[in-house]
Amino acid sequence: MEKQKLAIPKGYRKTRQREAILKVLEQAEYPINAEQIFMELRNRGIDISLSTVYRNLEMLTKEGLVVKSYMMNEDKARFALPDKKNYLVCEKCGKIVIIDNCPFDKFKEELIEVHGFEITGHSIEVYGVCPECQKK
Template sequence: MSYLVEQSIERLKYNNVRITPQRHAILEYLIDQDSHPTADEIYKALEVDFPSMSVATVYNNLRLFTKMGLVKEMMFGDNSSRFDFASTEHYHAICTRCGKIEDIYYPGLDDVEVVASNLTGYDVNSHRLEIYGLCPDCQEEVGE
């Protein structure tokens, strides 16, 4: 079990959340995958090991993980939420052709909330940055 899984499970236990095999599997899947899966994709990936688990179970656990700050829900306009394990602050590059999402770590933007607050007077509590373009595979396919 990875350190991130262990740390997340300890956080759940600290908050008196029972660690079911399904919760553990959903959390581990999110940590191991960097594909930013939808709830349906998570369900399909885990249904072989958990045939009695419902899609509602996946959604309910994702909602719990999001509420606790372990997972971030991302909506990109295709009306399906994608979920990302929230270990460190990062941004996303999204392919406009195939929908692939890559994480971008850019510490230079760490103080953007402070700057925005100073410039606007807002009490800033979060931010999000998305970069759109064609991924290398799609560039190759369209001949760019």
């Protein structure tokens, strides 16, 4: 899968904090919430407030560099780079596995044709039980 270029969009200042947020998301194995991003930035010695993390995530989401999603039974949004927006979630242990080959791409054209929607984005979240939990 081709890596997304992590660049701050035109019209926005390129700040150390924005670049650091994108770096955390790039290195995250799966979608994470704003508090997790905040704690990781603090652990890396970056001086930032939680409200600044939220403001930047909102801008990065609006510009399409970050994808925002909600997991079932969670009240906090999770954030990821677009190449990590589709995933499997184990209902027992909470393990998250990224789906590399998005099945939606084949289905998208049918949705456009049948329903006439202009598709602007998507994320897929599939729930089940992982192989390790099945063995228990």
